[in-house]
Amino acid sequence: MDRRTVLKAGVATAGTLAMPAYLRAQSNKKLSILTWNIADQEALFKEEFADFQKANPGVEIEWLDKKGPDLPAFYQTQLVAGTAPDIVDLQGELWVEWAAGGALLDLTPYLQKEPELIKLYNPDYMSSFVYDKKNYLIPFYISKTLLYYNKLMFKEVGLSAPPTSFAELISFSEAMAKGEKTGFLTLNFDWLYWPLLKMNGVELLSPDLKKPAFNTPEAAAVLDRLAKATASGGINKIAWTGRWVEPNGAFAAGTVGMFHAHSAAYFFVKGQGRWINPDTLGAVQTPGDWSTPTNHGFAVSKTSKNPELAFALVKHMTGNKWATRFSEIRRVLTANIEADKAGLAKVQAEDPLAHAVLQTQLEHTDKMTGNWPLPNDAQIKDGFWPEVQNAVLGRKDAKTALADAERAVARVLRRS
Amino acid sequence: MANSEAAIRRPHFLARKSTRRAVLIWSFLVPSLLIFFLYRILPLGWNVLLSFQAWSPMKPAVFIGLENYQEMFFDDEVFWQALWNTLGIIASAPIGIAIALALALLVNSDIRGRDIYRTLIFLSYPLMTVAVAIIWRWMFDERVGLINYVARIAGLVDKPIPFLNSFTWALPSVIAANIWQMLGFYMIIILTGLQSIPENLYEAAAIDGANAFRRFARITLPLLRPSIFLCFVIGMLNSVTSFDLVYVMTAGGPGRATEILITYIYKLGFTQTRFDYAAAVTVFFFVLLLGVTWTANRLSGGNAGAVEAD
Numbered sequence: 206m207d208r209r210t211v212l213k214a215g216v217a218t219a220g221t222l223a224m225p226a227y228l229r230a231q232s233n234k235k236l237s238i239l240t241w242n243i244a245d246q247e248a249l250f251k252e253e254f255a256d257f258q259k260a261n262p263g264v265e266i267e268w269l270d271k272k273g274p275d276l277p278a279f280y281q282t283q284l285v286a287g288t289a290p291d292i293v294d295l296q297g298e299l300w301v302e303w304a305a306g307g308a309l310l311d312l313t314p315y316l317q318k319e320p321e322l323i324k325l326y327n328p329d330y331m332s333s334f335v336y337d338k339k340n341y342l343i344p345f346y347i348s349k350t351l352l353y354y355n356k357l358m359f360k361e362v363g364l365s366a367p368p369t370s371f372a373e374l375i376s377f378s379e380a381m382a383k384g385e386k387t388g389f390l391t392l393n394f395d396w397l398y399w400p401l402l403k404m405n406g407v408e409l410l411s412p413d414l415k416k417p418a419f420n421t422p423e424a425a426a427v428l429d430r431l432a433k434a435t436a437s438g439g440i441n442k443i444a445w446t447g448r449w450v451e452p453n454g455a456f457a458a459g460t461v462g463m464f465h466a467h468s469a470a471y472f473f474v475k476g477q478g479r480w481i482n483p484d485t486l487g488a489v490q491t492p493g494d495w496s497t498p499t500n501h502g503f504a505v506s507k508t509s510k511n512p513e514l515a516f517a518l519v520k521h522m523t524g525n526k527w528a529t530r531f532s533e534i535r536r537v538l539t540a541n542i543e544a545d546k547a548g549l550a551k552v553q554a555e556d557p558l559a560h561a562v563l564q565t566q567l568e569h570t571d572k573m574t575g576n577w578p579l580p581n582d583a584q585i586k587d588g589f590w591p592e593v594q595n596a597v598l599g600r601k602d603a604k605t606a607l608a609d610a611e612r613a614v615a616r617v618l619r620r621s
Numbered sequence: 622m623a624n625s626e627a628a629i630r631r632p633h634f635l636a637r638k639s640t641r642r643a644v645l646i647w648s649f650l651v652p653s654l655l656i657f658f659l660y661r662i663l664p665l666g667w668n669v670l671l672s673f674q675a676w677s678p679m680k681p682a683v684f685i686g687l688e689n690y691q692e693m694f695f696d697d698e699v700f701w702q703a704l705w706n707t708l709g710i711i712a713s714a715p716i717g718i719a720i721a722l723a724l725a726l727l728v729n730s731d732i733r734g735r736d737i738y739r740t741l742i743f744l745s746y747p748l749m750t751v752a753v754a755i756i757w758r759w760m761f762d763e764r765v766g767l768i769n770y771v772a773r774i775a776g777l778v779d780k781p782i783p784f785l786n787s788f789t790w791a792l793p794s795v796i797a798a799n800i801w802q803m804l805g806f807y808m809i810i811i812l813t814g815l816q817s818i819p820e821n822l823y824e825a826a827a828i829d830g831a832n833a834f835r836r837f838a839r840i841t842l843p844l845l846r847p848s849i850f851l852c853f854v855i856g857m858l859n860s861v862t863s864f865d866l867v868y869v870m871t872a873g874g875p876g877r878a879t880e881i882l883i884t885y886i887y888k889l890g891f892t893q894t895r896f897d898y899a900a901a902v903t904v905f906f907f908v909l910l911l912g913v914t915w916t917a918n919r920l921s922g923g924n925a926g927a928v929e930a931d
Contacts, residue, residue: 278891285678302894306679385764442763446786446875455764584893591699594876600788609698616696 235265236515237290239280241501244270249527249534257521264514284308289506291515294345297395297499298582300334304341305580310505311339315516322520329570330540334502336578342502343523344540346531349498349573350397351565353456353464353471354487357480358386367463367489371404374463374492375430379439381462387441389434390452391465395499396575396586398444398593400465402427403574404493409589414577415618419589420611428596428603435597445597453477465491467499471562472536481558488562490569497575500540538566581621588613665907671900678894689901700902702877703885707861707906710796710881711913714856717800718849721807726841728808729815739812746805754869757798761785761870785871791878795870799860806859807852814848815841850921854914861910882906 240250254266269290271279277299283289289308303309316323323331326344334342354367358381368374378388391398399409407424410417434440441461443451456464457477464470471488475481490496503519505512521527528541532548536559539545545567553560579585592610595601601609672689676682693700724742728735745753760767761784769781784794818841826836864883867873873880873888882902889899 281678281891281894303679306677308679442783442786446783448872458764581893584895587888587893591874591876594874598786598788598875600876613698 234261234263234511234514235267236292236511236518237267237269238292238294238518239276239290240268240270240294241276241296242270242273243294246531246535249531252530253522253527256527257518260521261514261517266518284506284508287508289508291506291509291511292519293504293506294501295342295504296501298576298579300342300502300504301336301578301582302580303504304336304339308507309341310507310509310512310516311341312343312505312516313338313340316340325523325525325541325543327540327542327545327567327570329573330498330500333498333500333573333576336580342504343519345501345503345523346535346537347498347500347540347566348467348469348537349496349500349566349570350392350400350465350467350491351496351562352489352491353466353474353562354489355456355459355462356485356487357459358388358462359487367487368492370492371401371427371430375434375439378434378462379437382438386460386462388439388462389444389465390441390456390461390463391444392449392452392467392470393445393590394448395497397467397497397499398465399497399575400491400493400495401431403495404491409575409577409585410579410614410618414579417611417614417618419614420607425603425607428593428606431597432599432603436599440597442598445594449473457481467497468562468566469499469537471559475558483558483561486558488558488565490565494569494572495574496565496569496572498573536563538563581617584617585614588617668900668903671897672904674897676897678896682897685897689898690905692898693901693905699877699880699885700882703880703882706792706877706879707881707883707909709792710799710860711857713796713800714803714853714860716796717803717856718807718811718852720800721804721852722811722845722849724804725808725811725815729812739808742808743805745802746809748802750802750863750865751869753798753802754866757794757801758785758870761794786875788875788878791871791875795867795879798870799863799866802866803856803859807856810848810852810855811845814845818844847921850917854917857913857917858910882909 240246250268254268258264258266267290280289280293280303284303295303300309327347330344330347331340334340334344352367359365359367359377362380364377364380368377374389381388391401402409402419402424405423405427407421407427408418410419431440435442435445441452441455443455447455452464452466453470453473454477455461456466456470457474459478459480464474466474503523505515505519509515522531523539523541525541525543528539528544529547531537532539532541532544533551536548536552536556538548549560549563552563589610592601592606592613595609596603596606671682673684673686674682675685675688724738728739728742732738759765761769763769763781763783763786766781766784768784769778772778773781782790784790822840822844823836826840831839861881862883864887867879867881867884868887871879873884883906886899886902886906889895889902
């Protein structure tokens with residue numbers, strides 16, 4: 206073998222070895238993003254991605270959207286397979302379990318590097334994405350519970366203003382119950398019913414989140430009252446059995462006096478309820494001003510090969526420019542302060558009722574409840590909620606149901 | 622000449638005809654067996670292994686022996702509730718089979734338009750289970766459901782019954798929907814069994830003075846035994862694994878009123894991220910189904926599904 210042949214072979218080998226590195230470098234510029242039930246915003250996302258790609262040439266973005274119940278199972282499967290998307294949109298408190306398990310990237314160092322960035326967002330909403338003093342999510346869009354009330358039904362029974370206490374909420378409900386009509390309905394997923402207990406001073410867990418704290422005479426009295434109002438027709442049974450479509454549909458039908466739901470429900474209800482206009486529907490804080498948030502935020506998977514780039518895309522999508530566009534188009538609040546100002550101004554002109562609903566989302570943000578940073582939130586919920594159902598639907602007395610729930614929740618906490 | 626050359630070139634182990642046949646048969650079987658092994662046996666083995674471990678997608682697996690099983694049997698009320706509900710659904714299979722038997726006897730007789738009836742009854746079976754669940758959810762609806770509407774028009778009830786929201790009615794409602802879906806399948810199997818019973822047996826019995834009931838009890842039922850047990854086994858397996866029907870109709874609620882093992886396993890895995898514990902419940906479920914199927918097959922004389930003729 207002469208020297209030339211050796212050199213040629215050397216160059217060919219180096220080229221072959223270098224090729225995967227080059228390809229790797231190319232693929233390093235690929236980002237994947239998984240969103241949750243927001244496929245209708247495809248056009249906006251495409252614009253946002255194109256804008257990002259202009260500033261970051263060569264970056265390829267793969268976008269995937271999953272429907273409500275599909276996303277958690279899908280993301281989990283991807284985690285196990287080691288192919289989790291770089292960025293994931295997570296709702297409610299689901300993120301805590303993954304953050305605690307080490308699946309999500311701690312974004313605190315990124316936020317510390319850019320102190321101006323954190324000032325873009327509403328601090329109360331931002332702080333709801335903190336677990337173990339670390340920030341894991343950047344708000345994408347936000348929503349918390351409020352009380353909608355049917356002014357026509359209020360008028361029929363001579364009520365002039367929404368309730369300001371739990372006792373009023375129940376007595377108003379019972380006053381409106383007649384035939385097909387019921388007085389009150391609440392959404393129940395993601396602890397959205399919790400303000401009903403919180404306004405009566407009931408706590409789910411001890412302050413260190415290590416022990417159940419809800420098995421108290423006060424809690425029993427609340428459940429007992431809710432059960433009685435349910436049995437008398439004051440509270441619609443769907444409050445305890447429906448999920449999303451059923452309660453929204455029932456309130457939209459115009460036969461329910463009050464509806465405890467988050468702001469997202471407004472658009473669903475309005476789409477179905479022809480009776481709804483500013484003269485017939487009111488939107489106020491729930492008595493006690495307590496509310497349960499069910500926010501969406503962007504997290505970066507720890508397995509991301511491009512965490513810097515992924516964070517840059519999150520920043521891009523939640524920054525003033527695109528958050529404003531998103532807020533205006535989708536009529537949601539984003540927790541981006543500037544964007545929400547612009548979004549609210551636009552919606553005020555177009556739909557004053559939607560404005561009233563959205564305005565509640567920025568009030569009393571210091572009184573958010575039902576959003577405990579619990580890594581085993583789903584398991585606790587699963588131990589607690591069926592017993593609440595047992596109590597309010599009259600299958601068990603409140604004390605027995607609470608004792609059973611306490612046993613179930615304590616078991617979960619013990620296991621953790 | 623060419624053949625003899627080929628025979629010479631053929632490897633020694635293929636020289637015998639029987640070996641060549643075996644190789645041919647196995648070459649057809651291997652792909653299927655490989656898929657069966659990869660997608661059935663391997664996950665089953667992995668599942669059994671997982672049931673003895675503490676594992677979640679973000680943590681390494683730790684061997685914990687029988688802890689998951691201990692929790693399941695001694696510390697989990699939901700498991701027992703789900704098990705009773707599952708057994709309730711299994712126990713309801715004979716109701717569906719009895720109705721199907723009556724329908725099969727009806728459409729096996731000389732009534733007019735029997736082919737139309739057969740088609741109509743069978744139509745429920747090929748429907749997607751999710752569609753069946755949605756149809757029945759609305760049928761049972763408290764406000765706009767057909768069943769409540771008819772019951773009120775007929776004066777049977779004063780107030781609408783919240784079928785799917787009631788602890789008393791939810792499970793029977795789900796069972797009713799399940800029976801309705803399986804009815805077509807049961808009927809076809811029993812009808813096939815009925816048509817395979819030789820007519821001369823009935824003729825001989827009639828000559829001997831046996832009345833219709835005795836002919837049914839002494840000829841039809843015994844000869845239908847394999848078909849009935851086939852219905853039971855398939856119906857039972859189909860019912861207890863019909864996750865979609867329960868999930869769409871009630872999601873296991875209210876409370877745990879319609880929670881069955883399969884929905885509970887799903888919730889443990891994908892809502893609570895407890896794949897290890899879900900694996901233990903799955904192993905139990907597997908053993909339960911194996912036991913029920915084996916018993917049913919033994920009761921049928923070990924030939925469920927066979928058609929006895931002559």
